[in-house]
Amino acid sequence: MPHALLSTKFGTCGIAWNDAGLTGFQLPEETEELTEQHLARKARSQLAAEPPPEWVRRVIARVQQHLEGQLQDFAGTKLDWSRVTDFQQAVYLQAQAIKPGHKKSYGEIARLMALGNEAARAVGVALATNPWPLIVPCHRVVSAGDKMTGFSAPGGVRTKTRLLALEGAELLSE
Numbered sequence: 001m002p003h004a005l006l007s008t009k010f011g012t013c014g015i016a017w018n019d020a021g022l023t024g025f026q027l028p029e030e031t032e033e034l035t036e037q038h039l040a041r042k043a044r045s046q047l048a049a050e051p052p053p054e055w056v057r058r059v060i061a062r063v064q065q066h067l068e069g070q071l072q073d074f075a076g077t078k079l080d081w082s083r084v085t086d087f088q089q090a091v092y093l094q095a096q097a098i099k100p101g102h103k104k105s106y107g108e109i110a111r112l113m114a115l116g117n118e119a120a121r122a123v124g125v126a127l128a129t130n131p132w133p134l135i136v137p138c139h140r141v142v143s144a145g146d147k148m149t150g151f152s153a154p155g156g157v158r159t160k161t162r163l164l165a166l167e168g169a170e171l172l173s174e
Contacts, residue, residue: 002048003039005032006060008067010162013134015063016043019055021078025063025132025161042131063134071100071167074135083131091126098140098166105144120144139163 001023003016011028012035016150024043029035040046052060059077066072075096081089094109104136106127127138139160164171 001043001045002050002052003036003045003077004048004056004060005036006064007024007063010067011035013063013067014039015056015060016045016054018054018080020080020082022056022059022132022135023080023082023083024086025135059109060137066134066165069166073099074137077132077135079132079135084129087122088126088129091123092130092132092136095127095130095136095138095141098137100140101169103140103142103164105170107144108139109141134163139164140167140169 001016001018003014003024006013006015008028012032013028014024014026016024016039023045026035026039026042026153028116031037036047051057055078061075062072062074066074079092084092084163090113091109094104094112098104106120106123109123111118112146113119113123115122125140127141130136130138133139161171
């Protein structure tokens, strides 16, 4: 499967795809090399020999616009769902329904899935393995107390807070 790197205001991101849809997305690491290595490992992909197809180029342009502050809604982006379990897909669809500038808690997502608060941890585990951060906006999911916890993408909670601030979400300080 191919992947490509893209320059953004946040740094170099990576995107991988196949005919079924996106197979991976990588937020910027400390270096472009690390970004590519982590994407290649997670998406089991290699640098594309040819330019990405038009539909991928449109996603790339939207990612660049989003990270410049021209907020985008990535719901409906073509994703290769075969890479995740049915439970993960259900969680990711709930996350995609959260619009820029808004947040939900892990427990709220569990309740929306008719699972109850006790499933909040399972929702968190699913989001921690999200192959498409930003496209599936796991950064918009916070703790019940609205704290910035658990973000497995590069930069951790700092990146999560940075993305939420870019999107105009209300952030609480201690």
